[in-house]
Amino acid sequence: MTEAELSRQRDVEQPAPTPEQLEFERLIETDSRVEPTDWMPEAYRKTLIRQISQHAHSEIIGMQPEGNWITRAPSLKRKAILMAKVQDEAGHGLYLYSAAQTLGISRDAMYDQLLSGTAKYSSIFNYTTPTWADMGSIGWLVDGAAICNQVPLCRCSYGPYGRAMVRICKEESFHQRQGFEILLTLMRGTPEQQRMAQESVNRWYAPALMMFGPPDGESPNSQRSMAWKIKRFSNDELRQRFVDMLVPQAEVLGVTLPDPDIRWNEERGHYDFGVLDWDEFYEVLAGRGQANTVRLANRRAAHDDGAWVREAARAYAAREDADRSTLLERIA
Ligand SMILES: [Fe+2]
Ligand SMILES: [Fe+2]
Secondary structure, three states, X not given: OOHHHHHHHHHHHOOOOOHHHHHHHHHHHOOOOEOOXXXXXXXXXXXXXXHHHHHHHHHHHOHHHHHXXXXXXXXXXXXXXXXXXXXXXXXXXXXXHHHHHOOOOOHHHHHXXXXXXXXXXXXHHHOOOOOOHHHHHHHHHHHHHHHHHHOHHHHOOEHHHHHHHHHHHHHHHHHHHHHHXXXXXXXXXXXXXXXXXXXXXXXXXXXHHHOOOOOHHHOOOHHHXXXXXXXXXXXXXXXXXXXXXHHHHHHHHOOOOOOOOOEEEOOOOEEEOOOOOHHHHHHHHHHHOOOHHHHHHHHHHHHHHOHHHHHHHHHHHHHHHHHHHHHHHHHX
């Protein structure tokens, strides 16, 4: 049977789409937003819950590698900037948990998935930050890759996610600039500071490129996410865009990107770059990175330490509710 015949047979066997399904398809086709009250296919809902909650977990776990340097920042100004940046990441996590909740999952359920180790978060945050220059590299490379990934998400078909991304991207671009400025200051400093900056860029460059996920051929869910307009560009397209952005910025900084295969390709109009070590990516993903265990242990301890805050907030909310009902009774 040919592909056309198979597809015709499928058409015959499939029941006619319901008005809700047609409305969902229309929203996607016309680049409109799907809102929490709209009907959506279960697989679309599940994909979004997974993606948005993983994104939220990444923001929250991502506070740790930089939080590590707040007490040791080299000046009061650097400390204030770093604290603001880490607080921004907490805020990103909170917007994103709220966006995921509109899809019908509770925040407690998402926390459970993170704390029990069943949920994933971006592997980049399992790398350690042994030097101050790492604050520069994280801002320049990690937040830089996050921006490339997230700017197209502002047009995501799911309304609450797209709108959260607009604000997040504005803050990410500040993060990238502050990282770039840390590296620029070091590169204009002593030979020792220059070596520190270069050594840090050497460690973060490849893991940052891997943040876009596996090559397109090994990323089975990507096609469907693109058809639903959750994702707008493939992993490899975004990675290329990132490298094209980094090369001229590295020249301004005076750092060398640790890939001898980077060169301008006139024909493609893009920079060529070398093959990445995907074995390392899958090792970190499997929990065997530098700091996977520490990151989760810290997160669990922070959650336990915060139990009294959650209890107090619940008690306060219950009292407010009780006061409101008493007041309403009196008015009535
Ligand atoms: Fe963020
Ligand atoms: Fe950031």
